[in-house]
Structures are given as C-alpha cells and as structure tokens.
Amino acid sequence: MAVFEEQVDQAKVGSRAGASPLCPAPETSGLPTDRDYRPYGRNIERSDSMRIGMSLEYAHGFKEAVTELAHYERAGLDIIFVAEAYTFDAVSQLGYIAAKTELVEIASGILPIYSRTPALMAMTAAGLDYVSDGRFTLGIGASGPQVIEGFHGVPYTAPLGRTREIIDICRKVWRRERLTHTGKHYTLPLPAGHGTGLGKPLKLINQPLRERIPIVVAAIGPKNVELASEVAEGWLPIFYMPERAADVWGAALAAGKAARDPSLGDLDILVQVPLAIGDDVEHLRELSRPTIALYIGGMGAKGKNFYNNLACRYGFEKEAAQIQDLYLEGKKKEAAALVPDELLDGMSLIGSEAFVRDRLAVIRESGVTTVKVTPLAPDLAGRLRLIDTVKNLTT
DSSP, X not given: OHHHHHHHHHHOTTOTTOOOSSSOOOXXXXXXXXXXXXXXXXXXXXXXXXXXXXXXXXXXXXXXXHHHHHHHHHHTOOEXXXXXXXXXXXXXXXXXXXXXXXXXXXXXXXXXTTSSOHHHHHHHHHHXXXXXXXXXXXXXXOOOXXXXXXXXXXXXXXXXXXXXXXXXXXXXXXXXXXXXXXXXXXXXXXXXXXXXXXXXXXOOSSOOSOSXXXXXXXXXXXXXXHHHHHHOSEEEOSSOOHHHHHHHHHHHHHHHHHTOOGGGOSOEEEEEEEEEESSSOGGGGGGGHXXXXXXXXXXXXXXXXXXXXXXXXXXXXXXXXXXXXXXXXXXXXXHHHTSOXXXXXXXXXXXXXXXHHHHHHHHHHTTOOEEEEEEOOSSHXXXXXXXXHHHHHTO
8 A cells, every 4th residue: 555655646647747657647738738727717817897607407408408508608608507406416517518618617506515525525626627627616515404314314414614624625635735634524534433543644646737726605694605705716695686685695795705815816706697688578587486486485494494594684574484384385386476576676687688787787786706697598599699698798
C-alpha cells in the first residue's frame, strides 16, 4: 500500500506537470492552459449584465433535449442546470452534456448533500469540471426529509452544519491537500474506535483544473441563506419575489456578507422564472399554479414544509394554510386555485416586451445576477426567440 501511494503521488495523474510509467500524461497540445480558466467559468465575465440560464427539461427525450441545447448555446444561453431529486442521477447527464457542448456552463441543480460522501462530492465536481474544460458549477442543497429519509434512508439531520463542512472538505480536495477534517458531522480519516483504524489522510490523485470550483447553495431559511452568503460563490432561492426579497432575506444576506472571504468575490444570486413575451401571454402564468401549490401544500407535513414557511414570510399566511389543508386532503385543483395572483405575477417574466424589460430591471436592482428562465413556447424556434430576446434585454 505504501509503495503504491508513493508511485501515485509521483505520477500526478492528469496533471500537466508530466507523465509517469503508471499513467502517461494525456496529450495537452492545443488545450487551454491554467490561465484560460477563469475563477467563475471560462465564458463568464462578471458585469452589470445578468446571465441567462435554464434547467434541462427532457420529458420528450434526454438526447433530443441535449441536441436542442446546442441551439440554446448558440443563442447565448450562459448556464444549464440538471436537477437530481429521486430521478435519474444528474452526474451522468452532466457528463453527456459536457461532451456535446462547448461554451455553456453546466451545473448541478442541485445534488443533495446527504446522497454522497463529502469526498465523493468533491471528486464528482472535479471530474465534471475536467471533462467540461472548466465549465462546471457545483449546486448543492439539503433537499427535504421525505426524499432523504424515504428514498436514501439517511437521517435528515443538521443540514446547516453539514453544508458548511462539505464545502470546506470539497475545497481541501480541490487544493490537493492531504484530506484531514475534524468536524461535528464528518471526521477524516475515521478516528480510532471507528472502522478498522487503517484510514490514512489521502489527497486527490488527479490535478483539478481549478482549485476553486464555484459552489451554489440552494437555500430559503434565514440561517441557510446566511451560510450561502458567507461561504458559497452563489445562492439559489426558490419562488423569488424581488419586491419582497429584502424583507425576507436581506438581514441574512447581510450577515453572511459581513463574514464573507473577499476572495470569493460578489455573491451570485440565481433565480428561476417562467418566461413568455408577447401581447397575449398573460394566461401562461396559470401554468405555474399547480407546481406552486405542490410545494406550498404538499412538500412536507404541517410544520415541516419549508416552502409553506416561505409563503408565510412573504405575507401569505392565510393562503398558505388553506393551500396546505386542501392539498393534504387531496384537493389539488382547489389548492392551486388559491395560489395568490400577486405571487404568480411577482415571480414571472410573462407579458409584453416592455413589461419584461421593466421586470428584469426590478430583478437586477434586487441583486440578482443570474436568471434561470423556463421559456414557454410550443416549439424550439419560439423558445430560441425567447432566449435571444431576454438575452438582449439583459445587456
């Protein structure tokens, strides 16, 4: 074991530093050098312009959706997210996307923190960053107890503390430090009395393209948002209403910013909105009702529903309670009908071009830097026009 470790350490597999008999260095002629990898992705320049992103939808076929993604990339799409709930895993899909695209950023949106060890999370991110030529963003989140305990069989405990430790461990791995960590939730290597006692501090064999892969944390609770603002490159909320965001999250964001390492740069705030532009598209806002009702009413038991709590903090306490009661009784249509119009309108980009331009200005003014859009059009040509239009409206 010791001899093998010494050989591996000398090999620097994947490093541009050179080859070894164990693993010859790959051909790197013509590939980008380390200087070509920007801290926040190869094709991203942080500016006053908001980035445009999407979540991959593949109900009609995954390969077909990725083929379409090439068109979105040419239209100016900046970043694509792949979700992972109790679906197919996101990692295999992101690897496929990396091979089929050239410039668009790729991101997990999100990987649950309980479904992988911290070291595997770091290895996965480094691997995806490698195969995408430095285009990967690690999106992580706690998910919820129904999925984590029901599907993964793992106790849903200490999401805040675990998130902080996972981020710390990931960055140690990417810096190729010998991995040691003593925390409340993770200890590496395992201490005496746990396991065989043979664990050793190891460092990642391969040389990552970047020692600082962007991390985005999905969070809506005050403490979680404060943590994201302090230690992550980005924050991903849900059901974002720009007019009320400061009241709900302003204090948490400010507290996190006060403790933030300046080397992280400004916090990237990513929000998701449905998008439709035209003179007769307002009816498309109704498409969001069932999903919002599902989250407010059905994503968790009473007293354990984070999204219901968010609706209450927005000022919709009465509606949130009624939606939850109806949804848990199986009356989903009735629950959806009670979703407040103000909430629908506040978190959408649906209306005339002038309306969408004004809403984008409000969103930008609230601090948002990346808008994840769901383009609502019946065909690819229509969706591409929406991406092109909103891209022009944000520059």
